[in-house]
Amino acid sequence: MTWLADNWRTVLDLALSHLYLAGIPLVVGLLVSLPLGWAAKRWSRSYPALITTTGLLYTIPSLALFVLMPGVLGTKILDPVNVVVAMTVYTVALLVRTVADGLRAVPDHIEQAATAMGYRGLRRLLGVELPLAVPVIAAGLRVAAVSNVSIVSVASLLGVSQLGDLLVDGYNRVIWGELVTGILACVTLALLLDLVIVTGSRVLTPWLRVQGGRA
Amino acid sequence: MIRFDAVTKQFPGGTVAVEDLSLTAPTGRITVLVGPSGCGKTTSLRMVNRMIQPTRGSITLDGQDTSRMNEAQLRRGMGYVIQHGGLFPHRTVLDNIGTVPRLLGWDRTRIRARSNELLERVGLAPELGERYPAQLSGGQQQRVGVARALAADPPVMLMDEPFSAVDPVVREQLQDEFLRLQGELGKTILFVTHDIDEAIKLGDQVAVLRVGGRLAQVAEPAYLLAHPADDFVADFVGRDRGYRALQFQETPRLPLRSEPTIVLGEQPTEPYAGWLLVVDDDRRPVGWVEPHRIGTRTVSTGDLHRGGTVATEHGSLRAALDAALSSPSGRGVIVDASGSLCGTVEAHEVLTAIEGTRRPERRGSPA
Numbered sequence: 213m214t215w216l217a218d219n220w221r222t223v224l225d226l227a228l229s230h231l232y233l234a235g236i237p238l239v240v241g242l243l244v245s246l247p248l249g250w251a252a253k254r255w256s257r258s259y260p261a262l263i264t265t266t267g268l269l270y271t272i273p274s275l276a277l278f279v280l281m282p283g284v285l286g287t288k289i290l291d292p293v294n295v296v297v298a299m300t301v302y303t304v305a306l307l308v309r310t311v312a313d314g315l316r317a318v319p320d321h322i323e324q325a326a327t328a329m330g331y332r333g334l335r336r337l338l339g340v341e342l343p344l345a346v347p348v349i350a351a352g353l354r355v356a357a358v359s360n361v362s363i364v365s366v367a368s369l370l371g372v373s374q375l376g377d378l379l380v381d382g383y384n385r386v387i388w389g390e391l392v393t394g395i396l397a398c399v400t401l402a403l404l405l406d407l408v409i410v411t412g413s414r415v416l417t418p419w420l421r422v423q424g425g426r427a
Numbered sequence: 428m429i430r431f432d433a434v435t436k437q438f439p440g441g442t443v444a445v446e447d448l449s450l451t452a453p454t455g456r457i458t459v460l461v462g463p464s465g466c467g468k469t470t471s472l473r474m475v476n477r478m479i480q481p482t483r484g485s486i487t488l489d490g491q492d493t494s495r496m497n498e499a500q501l502r503r504g505m506g507y508v509i510q511h512g513g514l515f516p517h518r519t520v521l522d523n524i525g526t527v528p529r530l531l532g533w534d535r536t537r538i539r540a541r542s543n544e545l546l547e548r549v550g551l552a553p554e555l556g557e558r559y560p561a562q563l564s565g566g567q568q569q570r571v572g573v574a575r576a577l578a579a580d581p582p583v584m585l586m587d588e589p590f591s592a593v594d595p596v597v598r599e600q601l602q603d604e605f606l607r608l609q610g611e612l613g614k615t616i617l618f619v620t621h622d623i624d625e626a627i628k629l630g631d632q633v634a635v636l637r638v639g640g641r642l643a644q645v646a647e648p649a650y651l652l653a654h655p656a657d658d659f660v661a662d663f664v665g666r667d668r669g670y671r672a673l674q675f676q677e678t679p680r681l682p683l684r685s686e687p688t689i690v691l692g693e694q695p696t697e698p699y700a701g702w703l704l705v706v707d708d709d710r711r712p713v714g715w716v717e718p719h720r721i722g723t724r725t726v727s728t729g730d731l732h733r734g735g736t737v738a739t740e741h742g743s744l745r746a747a748l749d750a751a752l753s754s755p756s757g758r759g760v761i762v763d764a765s766g767s768l769c770g771t772v773e774a775h776e777v778l779t780a781i782e783g784t785r786r787p788e789r790r791g792s793p794a
Contacts, residue, residue, distance in 0.1 A: 325513030328505075328507035332498075419559040
């Protein structure tokens with residue numbers, strides 16, 4: 213505790229950059245996954261290919277991906293953008309399936325009603341399908357958020373600072389206070405992101421909270 | 428007017444859902460497509476708004492070939508009601524009703540006003556407008572479904588088994604109100620059901636389809652009951668078609684007898700053998716009672732025998748006969764339009780009246 217009391221400014225700074233490195237990819241990854249997931253649902257033949265390909269991205273070791281990024285993007289090795297892009301790749305890997313499955317779970321009779329009313333294209337996606345897929349997508353987003361917070365710490369090995377620095381430094385110099393603080397800060401951050409997603413999902417789905425409400 | 432001209436639908440894989448269907452649904456009338464499952468009735472309906480494309484043949488709307496029309500515009504010009512209402516669970520009742528006007532780009536206040544108007548029109552309380560579909564009963568959801576289909580005042584309504592998911596009592600209410608609404612609106616309606624009773628009750632014209640999507644017969648309900656074109660139609664229309672045909676015959680003047688009554692909450696004044704009719708303060712029949720079973724007590728609602736049905740004075744012969752047959756006293760209760768007692772009639776008197784009304788049926792054409 214004394215360690216935290218002495219270093220809370222550093223911890224706060226690291227937590228903020230950790231939040232940035234894990235959070236921005238979450239938002240960008242979701243925006244990228246929406247059209248991909250929609251395509252996987254729209255053209256059912258593309259579903260297995262899209263889901264498998266994006267899913268496989270998740271199996272690339274994070275360290276390898278971080279190291280690869282400068283080569284792909286032409287960035288400097290210490291540039292945080294490398295981490296942001298790599299984390300976005302992981303987010304997409306997790307979310308494309310979620311988005312596709314969420315959209316596919318919209319009941320058939322509602323899809324047909326939408327068709328019969330003359331809904332089509334983007335308006336149909338934004339007006340009918342996406343709102344109904346929110347609970348499923350939010351569930352996937354929660355997994356991605358926790359996964360991002362945990363994977364981002366590896367970026368310390370490349371010299372991009374965030375809470376992972378506390379783990380590496382605490383381990384190397386055997387400072388228990390620093391090590392425990394790093395772990396607790398990561399957990400707190402993950403819980404915080406989770407809370408934001410759950411709250412957002414609740415705000416977006418008022419109809420599920422009424423008596424007898426269901427998706 | 429919706430016109431099917433030699434329409435065939437063959438699905439990939441070879442199943443023929445509809446075969447060589449030619450049929451006209453006249454403007455302002457209800458045309459019911461009825462048949463067992465697999466007869467292609469829903470497929471036929473969905474070919475009208477092009478949710479399914481015909482393999483051969485054409486469908487015209489007031490003489491215009493629907494295959495040349497813009498798909499979304501065609502659909503927005505047709506009300507569509509399905510089983511369970513097909514309501515959007517994430518939208519409030521008012522927002523559900525306003526769906527098509529919103530797609531058509533009406534302004535907000537106009538949509539609001541129209542949605543509220545329709546809510547009232549289908550018999551729902553204004554406070555239900557802010558609820559979500561999951562908070563409504565099945566019958567209420569179905570009403571919202573009808574309101575939503577009517578929102579942009581389309582000349583054509585497509586209805587796919589809209590009342591089959593609700594219980595029989597609610598279904599009958601919905602059917603009655605649907606007929607009342609249609610009386611006011613005069614839409615061109617194509618209505619799909621598997622229930623022949625519903626078809627006969629609602630249809631101005633009933634088209635019976637057989638499995639494989641071939642039209643077996645199209646005729647007015649009374650004609651269909653009296654002259655089934657073949658064994659399939661006869662079978663499908665059912666055994667008691669003679670009795671059911673009575674619902675299309677208006678009751679002629681029946682020899683009504685005046686009936687001794689007792690007002691609910693009063694006690695019998697004199698000994699009375701057999702059944703005594705109980706009425707409320709406005710002389711509306713509420714049930715029958717056996718005076719010897721209550722002695723000198725006052726008649727309470729718990730004493731009532733409610734088995735008997737009630738027929739209206741100018742209703743159908745079927746209702747009059749049913750009132751007589753279902754009455755514990757054997758005397759069928761006949762009321763006037765406001766529901767107060769006119770008198771009673773016995774079954775044999777109704778039968779005599781039926782014999783007296785035998786006349787040539789209205790014409791219909793076998794397919």
